[in-house]
Amino acid sequence: MAAREQQLINEPERIRALSHPLRLRLLDILGEHGELTATQCAELTGESVASCSFHLRMLEKYGFIERAESRGREKPWRTVSRGGYATEIDPAVPGSVQATAELARLTFQQRAQGLWAAVERLGEEPPEWIEATRLMGGSFWATAQEAAEVADQIQELLGRFEERDDPALRPEGARRVRVMSTIHSEQPTPDA
Numbered sequence: 001m002a003a004r005e006q007q008l009i010n011e012p013e014r015i016r017a018l019s020h021p022l023r024l025r026l027l028d029i030l031g032e033h034g035e036l037t038a039t040q041c042a043e044l045t046g047e048s049v050a051s052c053s054f055h056l057r058m059l060e061k062y063g064f065i066e067r068a069e070s071r072g073r074e075k076p077w078r079t080v081s082r083g084g085y086a087t088e089i090d091p092a093v094p095g096s097v098q099a100t101a102e103l104a105r106l107t108f109q110q111r112a113q114g115l116w117a118a119v120e121r122l123g124e125e126p127p128e129w130i131e132a133t134r135l136m137g138g139s140f141w142a143t144a145q146e147a148a149e150v151a152d153q154i155q156e157l158l159g160r161f162e163e164r165d166d167p168a169l170r171p172e173g174a175r176r177v178r179v180m181s182t183i184h185s186e187q188p189t190p191d192a
Helices: 012-018 021-033 038-045 049-061 096-120 127-132 144-159
Strands: 007-009 065-067 077-079 085-087
Touching: 007 012, 012 021, 012 049, 012 096, 021 038, 021 049, 021 065, 021 077, 021 096, 038 049, 049 065, 049 077, 085 096
Parallel strands: 007 085
Antiparallel strands: 065 077
């Protein structure tokens, strides 16, 4: 199966539109469930229907989601890009770097909260999920091109599991697994 294309975003106003915890959560759950109404989003997030409706409309305004086909009186939403979204920093576009940095901070904070919740419930997990839960880190010397190649290889590896968004293609016992990785350099030092 070919990898799904991520929608690249470099417009600061669109990047800033994502920089809200509920909007990020709504994109996550729409990606997981396919189509949801504002009421269903409220049930899954613990937020009010009014709050979910407002943030869903903001995501629609900036082109991240759209209305799906109505189901009777229900008016569900769905993501525009099934491959997800990625920011593309364009230093020539005023505000691009700052907007991306804010979105990165918020996204990392939200993913870290999920990690801590997973770690806190490890005592309730079966042994195989305790063993599968990992916090890994490392460092290496690389050029910018090599670092980008490592990031591409990680993305390619994760792409092996994309087809499992279809529940019929999930093996028994499969769970949604979150992976958080960063590729970033340290500030150069005079002796390096």
